[in-house]
Amino acid sequence: MPAPLETCVSDLDCASSSGSSTSDLSGFLTDGEDCARLQPPASASGPPLPARRGAPGIPVTSDTPRTQDDEQERRRRRGRARMRSEALLHSLRRSRRVKANDRERNRMHNLNAALDALRSVLPSFPDDTKLTKIETLRFAYNYIWALAETLRLADQGLTGGGARERLLPPQCAPCLPGPPSPSSDAESWGSGAAPSPCAAAASPLSDPSSPAASEDLTYGPGDPLFSFPGLPKDLLHTTPCFIHYH
DNA sequence: TAGGCCATCTGGTCCT
DNA sequence: AGGACCAGATGGCCTA
Numbered sequence A: 001m002p003a004p005l006e007t008c009v010s011d012l013d014c015a016s017s018s019g020s021s022t023s024d025l026s027g028f029l030t031d032g033e034d035c036a037r038l039q040p041p042a043s044a045s046g047p048p049l050p051a052r053r054g055a056p057g058i059p060v061t062s063d064t065p066r067t068q069d070d071e072q073e074r075r076r077r078r079g080r081a082r083m084r085s086e087a088l089l090h091s092l093r094r095s096r097r098v099k100a101n102d103r104e105r106n107r108m109h110n111l112n113a114a115l116d117a118l119r120s121v122l123p124s125f126p127d128d129t130k131l132t133k134i135e136t137l138r139f140a141y142n143y144i145w146a147l148a149e150t151l152r153l154a155d156q157g158l159t160g161g162g163a164r165e166r167l168l169p170p171q172c173a174p175c176l177p178g179p180p181s182p183s184s185d186a187e188s189w190g191s192g193a194a195p196s197p198c199a200a201a202a203s204p205l206s207d208p209s210s211p212a213a214s215e216d217l218t219y220g221p222g223d224p225l226f227s228f229p230g231l232p233k234d235l236l237h238t239t240p241c242f243i244h245y246h
Numbered sequence B: 001t002a003g004g005c006c007a008t009c010t011g012g013t014c015c016t
Numbered sequence C: 001a002g003g004a005c006c007a008g009a010t011g012g013c014c015t016a
Helices: A020-024 A032-038 A068-121 A133-155 A163-167 A197-202 A233-238
Strands: none
Touching: A068 A133
């Protein structure tokens, strides 16, 4: 784990930060105030360092003798500079990550809002029953198919007994594909038990062109598209079909 | 306690 | 370069 910025940045290079990345560090190190803030106390780093080359009064000449102390000081400077640049890089990555996290959170909130909107237009369940995300999507998928199928049959003229009755058995009309038979319990929904009259007549499963008949889709009689295991069992007896015409 | 669901973080990839 | 999107990982909460 990289050291915190303020423990890494030395007093040597505040004014020399360069490169494109520093433009993104306005919150960290851009002005003299920050540099001054980050400078350790004069007494904090032990004995005073030798005067730098180029500092006032210290002429830079090619024949300046290099002592062992000079080499050690160069190494120390390089080490500090490297730590500083790594700290800056880490801070930059961190700030970008935080922004990306914020965007991602917002994106997921928008997605959830859209899911809530979708729930709100689906046939309603009791207030304390909230469809999960996957249930919402699958239910909506089936719901749309059932409505489209109803329209299609209606467009065919509804001759000879009525397509609506063919689509929806008398014991379930007026309703669209709903949960399993009221006599079945939630467990049987998921166990591949015989579908309810509703499902038998109106479920997409009975129609090869239905979405549920597609091989691309994995849901079936035991799938949450048709079964909502979280639903209270007594609801099954009081709500024979979830989708009602008005 | 195991399993399901969810929110969040994260790094990678693609697009503008 | 930066944002959008995606999928994997992780941890919290709830329920059977």
